[in-house]
Amino acid sequence: MIQTVRGVHDILPVETPLWQLLEARALAIFGQYGFAEIRTPLFEKTELFARAVGAATDIVEKEMYTFADRGGDSLSLRPEGTASVVRTFVQQSMHRQLPWKVWYRGPMFRYERPQKGRQRQFHQIGCELFGPAGPLADAELMAMVMRYLTDLGLQASLVLEINSLGCPDCRAPYRDLLIATLRTLVAHLCEDCQNRIERNPLRVLDCKRENCRATLANAPSMLDHLCAGCANHFSSLKTHLNHLGIPYRVNPFMVRGLDYYNRTAFEVTSTGLGAQNAVAAGGRYDGLVAQMGGTSTPAIGFAMGMERLVLLLNRETTLPSSTDVFLATLGERGENAGLLLAEAIRKEGLAVELNLSGGSLKSQMKRADRSKARFALMLGDTEIEKNVVIVKDMTLGQQQEIRWSEAPVFLANLCRVGP
């Protein structure tokens, strides 16, 4: 038996309605904020991700699906969505039509060890906003994320965390200060953190080990070393969030893994997802467009993990039946008439499941029951002689004969009124 490859899963028909719901809500809500959908290729030149995401990141160093095509170019399946959108922005000279607001959905690929909420092919919904440099954009974007998640009924288990990563001007001196501090504490840090001190000192702040956290309790915070511009930006953002009534928590230890972020970083986490607890994450990347060869344009964006949303939603969400009417037939005449009657009812907008597999009336009624249809129709020789069909209300258990010609409208009216 050939199976799916490790970390890659089918999304089966019982799950797809939930996925469709997530995407439909994104379309509706992001649309309210002026975002339009963009669809970029699933693979790009490897160099794009190396430059945009950062050549020294784990994603680029060891997690990309990279291959040479027949012409010899090095290509990679996209590990995240922002790089491609920025490429499009530069390629299409979108800096002439600011602001540019887009959202995307689709599969991403990373070669990681699978665990709960983490697959090798996973799906993200993300938004990118190009142009505005001020904290107003940051606040509106977060309002949009929270509106989306609240609309799905998830707000109870979620926390919005924000931080400022500073800008190149203030981050470099802070980084030096942090390294100096860490060197004095090196004996109290775990092995991983000791290695991080020179490579990625900010990451040390994000260590989850108790010992490291305690050791770092008094380490210098980026927030205390922001330049005036960054400090104002961050404090305005908090003011906006307060005005909006959006609860948040400042987390000075939150660090972004991707190189391109500056200033605002944010994350929405959930209890109830185990170790992979980030549901949405994003931040500002004012320097990336210029770095990728475009006209310098500030930007901010975020991405959400759909598998993780599905995990959270699955617990409480129950989906309505997709079938209004099940049509049971007996005999060849019944089948032939049923084929036509089903079409006539569908023309009234109802979902009809026509029995296609024969069987006794009893077994067909079982199928009707399983389909969760509100009405079961029965059509055999007796009914055909009289030009009627039996309509049975499956919840009440009552049935009546209805003329063929009147059945579609009759059923449509009942279903429109609701159960």
Added chain:
RNA sequence: GCGAACGUAGCUCAGUCGGUAGAGUCCCGGAUUGUGAUUCCGGUUGUCGCGGGUUCGAGCCCCGUCGUUCGCCCCA
């Protein structure tokens, strides 16, 4: 890349001290005519993940391998 647990029917799982594999569920059929869910009766279902080893004999013990899950790392 590292660590741990687990792989038995479509699904959820039991299987004692090593002695030829079980339950529930699902599915199918029946309980007098052409009527679903409850009830009752009957029925099907397995390379015990795979490959080796130990043994008279392995679902059970040992080694390897693949897969899943959880954690580390990292991230959505």
